[in-house]
Amino acid sequence: MTVLNAKDLMTENVVTVPPETPVLAIARLLSERGISAVPVLGADGKLLGIVTEADLIRRLTGGDGKPMGLLRQLFTDMDRLADRYAASHGATAADVMTRDVVTVAPTTPVSEIAAMMEEKGIRRVLVTHEKRLLGLVSRADLLRALVEPPAESGEYSDERLRRAVLAAMRREPWADTFFTLVDVKDGVVELHGFSNSAAVLRGLKVLAAQVPGVKAVVDNTQPMPAQLFAAA
Numbered sequence: 182m183t184v185l186n187a188k189d190l191m192t193e194n195v196v197t198v199p200p201e202t203p204v205l206a207i208a209r210l211l212s213e214r215g216i217s218a219v220p221v222l223g224a225d226g227k228l229l230g231i232v233t234e235a236d237l238i239r240r241l242t243g244g245d246g247k248p249m250g251l252l253r254q255l256f257t258d259m260d261r262l263a264d265r266y267a268a269s270h271g272a273t274a275a276d277v278m279t280r281d282v283v284t285v286a287p288t289t290p291v292s293e294i295a296a297m298m299e300e301k302g303i304r305r306v307l308v309t310h311e312k313r314l315l316g317l318v319s320r321a322d323l324l325r326a327l328v329e330p331p332a333e334s335g336e337y338s339d340e341r342l343r344r345a346v347l348a349a350m351r352r353e354p355w356a357d358t359f360f361t362l363v364d365v366k367d368g369v370v371e372l373h374g375f376s377n378s379a380a381v382l383r384g385l386k387v388l389a390a391q392v393p394g395v396k397a398v399v400d401n402t403q404p405m406p407a408q409l410f411a412a413a
Contacts, residue, residue, distance in 0.1 A: 187294060187308045188287035190326055191316030194352065197222045200229055200275035207232050207274060214352060220282075220307055220314055221274045227312040230278030237277065284309045285318070295323055337394035339365040345392045346370055355381055356388065361402060363389075368396035375405035 197220045198207060207219060211234065218233040284307045285294055294306055298320060305319040325344070337345075343365040350356035350363070362373040370389040376382040382400060389398045 185291040185326055186287065187285050187289045187291070187306075187318050188315075190291060190322040191287075191308045191318045192322065192348070193316045194349065195220060195314060195317045196352070197314065198232070198274050199224070200273065200278070202274040204237065204272055204274070204277055208237055211237070213354070218305060219274075220317075221278045222314060226314075228282060228284070228307065228309055228314050229275070230280045231282050231307065232274050232278045236279060239277070282307055286310065287315060291318075291323065291326060294318055298323070337368075339368065342368065342370070342392060342394050346389045346395070349388050349392060350385070353384070353388065356385060357381070360405060361385065365395075368394060370395050370398045371401055372399070373401050374403075376402040377405055 196210065196214055196216060198210070200221050200223065202221075210219060211217065218231055220228060221230045221232060223229050283297065283301060283303055285297070287308055287310060289308075297306060298304070305317055307314060308316040308318060325341075343363055346363050346365070347358060350358050350361075357377060360375040360377075364371045364373060370392075372382075372385060372389070376385070382402065386398045386400065389395055
């Protein structure tokens with residue numbers, strides 16, 4: 182039986198932000214890309230933290246605004262309280278991000294990742310090497326591994342490649358997954374349906390070709406009819 186590691190399942194093209202990114206820009210990014218978290222990278226490319234939906238919600242709720250009595254002050258960790266204030270009132274990724282990020286190595290077995298997610302109650306782990314981000318493994322990635330084991334030859338199945346191409350398309354605002362259909366046969370990606378423009382078609386070909394395991398990309402699309410383009 183093939184033992185899967187983090188590198189076998191991770192999403193490599195992870196959306197990241199620098200620490201000075203405004204909170205509102207991060208909220209818009211999460212909404213537009215349909216993702217629930219973004220890692221924060223420093224200028225040297227090293228992982229600094231992660232901003233999740235929970236971090237943004239905490240910022241929206243803010244503190245309770247109530248004065249703290251002397252007795253409570255004596256038994257309160259002031260450093261922790263200051264961190265919570267910064268997270269709930271901060272304006273940038275550096276202010277609101279979670280710094281204690283759960284990370285794994287590329288060689289970490291999937292079974293350990295699953296146990297870690299269950300124990301810590303988290304939805305994702307970041308894959309790093311020497312503090313540099315390599316990818317991300319989510320609960321959805323683990324579920325896909327259960328329903329579709331990898332081929333013994335080490336090659337990806339056609340269905341897995343198809344899903345990988347669709348996932349890459351959904352991350353790009355210019356890529357249309359409604360009118361452009363994706364099929365994969367023997368590692369060859371076939372594009373069907375309609376394309377908005379020659380530029381979009383070129384972009385789709387490059388996008389699909391970059392997915393690991395894809396052997397070739399064949400264009401079987403047609404120019405989008407005027408009535409469909411008006412409705413798109």
